[in-house]
Amino acid sequence: MFTQTSRPAAQEPVRNADGESLAFDGVDLEQLAQRIPTPFHAYSASAIRQRIGSLQAALSGLDATICFAVKANPNLAILQLMANAGVGADIVSVGEMRRSLHAGMPPERIVFSGVGKSADEIAGALTVGIHRFNVESHDELLTLQHLAEAQGVTARAAVRINPDVDAHTHAKISTGKSENKFGVSIDEARRWFAERRRLSHVQLDGLHVHIGSQILTLEPFRLALQRVAEFWRELEQDGHPITSIDVGGGLGVCYRAGVDQPVAAADYVNVIREALADYRGKLLLEPGRYLVAEAGVLLTRVIRVKPGIERQFLVLDAAMNDLQRPSLYDAWHDIVPVSNASRPLTTYDIVGPVCETGDTFARGRELPECAAGDLLLIKATGAYGTSMASTYNSRPLAAEVLLNQGRYALVRRRQHFEEMIAGEQPARHWETA
Structure with a gap:
């Protein structure tokens, strides 16, 4: 049974009433990760609505339309949430246009x-x-x-x-x-x-x-x-x-x-x-980012701790194909353990399993001592996380989950291998141009 936080849903994950585990939008993340294999992205519907509401309130009295930058997060459930709140779409491709229309955004609220x-x-x-x-x-x-x-x-x-x-x-x-x-x-x-x-x-x-x-x-x-x-x-x-x-x-x-x-x-x-x-x-x-970034988190487990000559590596099951921002921009994302177990602080380089040195989420980061199987949370991944994801190293695209006041819904299941190779085929039919 999922427990609800003792405080209203907010943009920041908080400790449950027992203080033992992090919760986001009323959903206990430890329990969620027992039902959905890591890595996966989770989004707070309440946090997104809060951001939309704050911007709409600020615009009161103006003839203004908010058009969400779809490139930040094109998941249909996110776009439907936007549409239901009266938000339109800023698109940069026909694919984004089709997603927006499919989510219920009227054409008169779409700019290209x-x-x-x-x-x-x-x-x-x-x-x-x-x-x-x-x-x-x-x-x-x-x-x-x-x-x-x-x-x-x-x-x-x-x-x-x-x-x-x-x-x-x-x-x-x-x-x-x-x-x-x-x-x-x-x-x-x-x-x-x-x-x-x-x-x-x-x-x-x-x-x-x-x-x-x-x-x-x-x-x-x-x-x-x-x-x-x-x-x-x-x-x-x-x-x-x-x-x-x-x-x-x-x-x-x-x-x-x-x-x-x-x-x-x-x-x-x-x-x-x-x-x-x-x-x-x-x-x-x-x-784009303003409405969804802090409403999203990436849940990931420790595969192993690898001691090195100069540093310790914390190897996660998430990788740069799930979140490219650190590799692409040297971007900082706060990373915290989901469990509240009291452990001594240890300095890690936090990395993924992809065969690139750039597959690094953080360098020289202090965390409570970790062990294989521990659940970590990478914060503020709701923008340019899944939208920039890839299947590099033939890793399937991660699942996405929408959270809403103590409940959750799977809004994109983890990609199957057969889906990953669906457009590929052996070279059986040769033609000349």
């Missing part, structure tokens, strides 16, 4: 971003009637015009401008500087608007900006939105009505307790209110 939209993807999005395209190159704009004309529809579009603002985040998730591949300069966007009346089947009436992810200070947002506001006012004065401004996403979360100090939703929205104080059109927001 990304630098590499193919003609087929644009045509597919036009067919279902999504709300808006965030256009990132002149070639894409002309392609959108051609395909919309072929379908006899008018596409609504926003220019993604690159404001050349340093988001002060990891270089690989910075998207708003001039050397990044995203968006176009304000000078180029100005030329697009000057020629917009030539676009018979594209209604170019929006601006879009997104400067990066995991941003922990307000200043980059403030500077980027000031530049957007200046450009919007210039366009309006020149006779180009702007009915929609997409302010992007990027709100950071706490990966390292006591170090990361995320921006509060209310403070972030206040920056939007100040920069766009006299704007009366539609606002779009694209949070």
Whole structure:
């Protein structure tokens, strides 16, 4: 029988009433791991709703739509939760569009971003009637015009401008500087608007900006939105009505307790209110990580402790294919034991079984002394965990579980080997091109 915590569900796993084991959203994780083999991802529905609610409350009084960045976590159960809360989708592929529609998100709450939209993807999005395209190159704009004309529809579009603002985040998730591949300069966007009346089947009436992810200070947002506001006012004065401004996403979360100090939703929205104080059109927001990262954890067991000459290795059954962020970005994730057993502290390099030195979750990390079979929890894995997962080393994709006030539901079972190789076959039929 699963026990419920003595406190309301929160974004942080807490000790059960007996203090012996961690619980998340009212579910005892030790007991959960006895029913579902590790490694697996678990998400708190209550924590996600809490984040959605805090952002919606901050936006009160504004004509604003939240569009969840599907790339952060595309699980259908997560998308259904978003849809039920009135949240739309920010997509970067037709696959993400199909997931969003399947989860119940209406097309009028879907925006299509990304630098590499193919003609087929644009045509597919036009067919279902999504709300808006965030256009990132002149070639894409002309392609959108051609395909919309072929379908006899008018596409609504926003220019993604690159404001050349340093988001002060990891270089690989910075998207708003001039050397990044995203968006176009304000000078180029100005030329697009000057020629917009030539676009018979594209209604170019929006601006879009997104400067990066995991941003922990307000200043980059403030500077980027000031530049957007200046450009919007210039366009309006020149006779180009702007009915929609997409302010992007990027709100950071706490990966390292006591170090990361995320921006509060209310403070972030206040920056939007100040920069766009006299704007009366539609606002779009694209949070991803902010809504789901801290709502997710990765449960994993110790396979063995391996003493080395210079360090001890704690080898887990989870690996870089289950959570790539530490390997890809040298990202920090807090790691804690699920059991509350009192043991002396020991320093470990915490690694997975994949045959790469980069398959390392943490170096020189202090934990209570561990043994084979111990259950550990890797925190804040709800964003860019399963969405970036792979089957490297022919390891099956991990299961995913949704938790909700003392109950749990399996929302993706662990991948079977037969599913992993389903698209493969011997070379029986040879042809010439």
